[in-house]
Amino acid sequence: MSAAPRVAVIVFPGTWSDRDFLHVAGVLGWQARAIWHAETELGEADAIVLPGGFAHGDYLRTGAIARFSPVMAAVGAFADAGGPVIGSCNGFQILCEAGLLPGVLLRNDHLQFRCDWQWLRVERPIGPWLAADELAPGDVVRMPISHGEGRFYADDDTLDELERDGRVVLRYAEASGAVTPDANPNGSLRGIAGIVNPAGNVLGLMPHPERASEAEVGGTDGLRLLRSLERWLAAQPATAERLS
């Protein structure tokens, strides 16, 4: 695939990271468009971004109202067809509420909103967003977190299943890569910072890769996820056919 990735950035009332994603996509030369949540069509898209923020004010529960926004039917169909979907922060919460990922994000155990740079250990590169040629197991990356509700919770059976199937892809860690209680910024069970669906095409993570994609803002590790998408799309014959 030689054409620039076409990326749909979904915007709900209260989304706040859409412009950061659009900015970074512009820097990368991608064709990124903002799609309002009331739309029912995504148009031509190679990937979908559910950005961070406070969709619908986070009322009732984070993501609870957003999952019923009209656009979410198209997002679900795109994900079911194997299309790359990334949900960061509030986007992760929405993916969980929508049932595209298991579990839920609960209030941080210390009740504080936590906005900081965070080290993460890559557990398993898989799928379009975490390509093995960009990231290796055990790699330690640094990205900002910015959330009040990031404590990943699922019952023990679900957690065991996620671990067994290698779907826990990112964990909160020390700079050394050690996963410790002190490195866990929100009380997430098993230090989970990011998971994927069984096929690996849907990634949910609490950190913000779009805020770590330019050296000027303090780091570029987020770019590794976005470069992964470029590589993955380039290797997809199906995408090439759609583009031709």
Add this chain to the structure above:
Amino acid sequence: MRWLADVHVRLRPGIADPEGQTITGGLHALGYETVEEVRAGKLLRIAFTAADHAAAEEAVAGMCRRLLANPVMETADWELRAEVESEAGEIA
């Protein structure tokens, strides 16, 4: 006819509730040392119309299942009653 449902959404037992723990600490600080636990939740008062009690029950059950509670972490239970005239102002 018009119905009122008081829906209580609670965290499932065993799920850590830092808000409840913090409130517990506040009550202890006020001298209520016998408080063993506080669990925080939500109360949603819903006014709606339904043909009869069975239809109203079914509607509330559906609301809870589809939106009001996330079964991964929450439970919902409710009290349902036909609205009486004196409560109309409270809802409006």
